[in-house]
Amino acid sequence: MIKEILRKKKYGTINVNKTENGRIIPYPKYTKKEKEEKDREVENDLWIRCKGCDETLLKEDIIKTSYVCNRCDYHFRMGARDRINLILDVDSFMEYDVEMKTIDPLDFPGYNNKINKAKEKTGESEAVITGEGRINGLAVVICVMNADFMMGSMGSVVGEKITRAIEKAIEKKRPVIIFSASGGARMQEGILSLMQMGKTAAALSRLSNEGLLYISVLTDPTTGGVTASFATLGDIILAEPKALIGFAGPRVIEQTIRQKLPEGFQRSEFLKERGFVDRIVHRKNLKNMLYKILYIHSLGGEKNE
Template sequence: MFKLNRVFKKPRYLTIQQNNSQPLPAEIEGQGEKNVLPAIPNGLWTKCQNCGETVYTKDLSNNNKVCVRCGYHFRMGAWERVDLIMDTGTFKEINQEMKSVNPLDFEGYAEKVSAGQEKTGLSEAVLTGYGKIHGQDAVITVMDSNFMMGSMGSVVGEKVTRAFEFAAERKMPIIAFTASGGARMQEGMFSLMQMAKTSAAVGRHSRQGGLYIAVLTDPTTGGVTASFPMLGDIILAEPDALIGFAGKRVIQQTIRQELPEGFQKAEFLLEHGFIDKIVAREDLKLTLSRLIKLHYRR
């Protein structure tokens, strides 16, 4: 006899967790009978933070980590950004050997740096190098929010500074992709000094007539926002990127006023003249190459 009690039952699944040393059971008990559950690999699907839809992770990756349903721009790692922007096989990394020390003997700092290196494959929270964008020479710096939230410590500041000096010496344009929670608190004043140092490097590059394009991605906040990103000759941003200095609650508690909805989003900043243009990820490489070509057409 056909049983109707399972027709409308919501199916259950086992998820295969990666790097799990404990074996997963092939069967579970359910309503007095054994039920063999289909196994779904971990990471096969990704939930969009904007529209809430579940997106096939491979489709998301093939679409440059932009939601295929609502266009939400997921955060990208540094090497993913290089693959998106630079012509294949042209990128050469510089200053990759630089690594952070622990100048204040901050407890647990060395372990956090090691964890960031293992997670991202980077020596620090910024990747610097040079290559070609649609055939146009350019130096790039790319911050990675997966490495201690892209915080700017002494090595990050030094690598960014050296990238600007490298571009100035070779009379090349430079593009800075920012993604950061701000200055790295574990390095105290050493971290805050990087704001002035990177800004001075931007000035030297500018005085030699070099083109500097800043691309603000989600999130760009704190001491990073208050230094080299806002000094670009041209400032671009990705859609819906969070851009600001202090957090919304901190500002509201300080000025004792309600702030407009979305006041730290790229769209709000464009409306109020803080940035020059919002560029979707699929159009970013072509936009950058055209800007470089216009500046160096002679």
């Protein structure tokens, strides 16, 4: 069963209940043609197959459980807006840098087209949403990546938005929480994508110099340049169960070493055993866990006023 998950290229991603400005809208906006197609696929919109236990589940039900299978606890991938609604207090979110636009510095074939498709698919302008809000009343700066947007890949805009959010946290003296979900650096922006790793890491070292807290939450999947920059730099690193976390992707490793990877390799539980993750937290407990950690840090240390 787990082997099967490892081998599959596509993971359980669902796309209902888009929200705009924090408000829930029933369905994503479709073009007329897509709508007709969707009407024919009503069943698929109602049902979803769990990648963990193969059960067919009512989408309505798993939305209630924040996209967790109520039979086997499989954590489906979750859109960034849904994540914000799950973690932050109602109406507390204020988004940063909504207007920042992606451009195509390399004239890379098909890049603009890809961006437009991702925008249409997700209703978002890029692979990360940043802003500030509250968790049970405690103020935080939060960045949430969206694996549905070009595999959550990091180009200039993703790097810049995260860096600005960290700088805002330094200015406001607030803790930072980053939810990672990414295939890595975005190849279409070439070397500029790679440099976002250095930029975000540098911003985090400033945050750390200021004695401010950074909690990194690893979700499925966190790989490549994101793993090799901000995702693994948390003062505290949490992970959702069974998330794929690694530097190189499993297929690349299998091709390099020419053998199958052991079961559970590069999953959250494996990383915790190897000492790279502090805790694995079930999605239903995530907000409370974040709150508890934030609360203890809000009390300050011995020498703090």
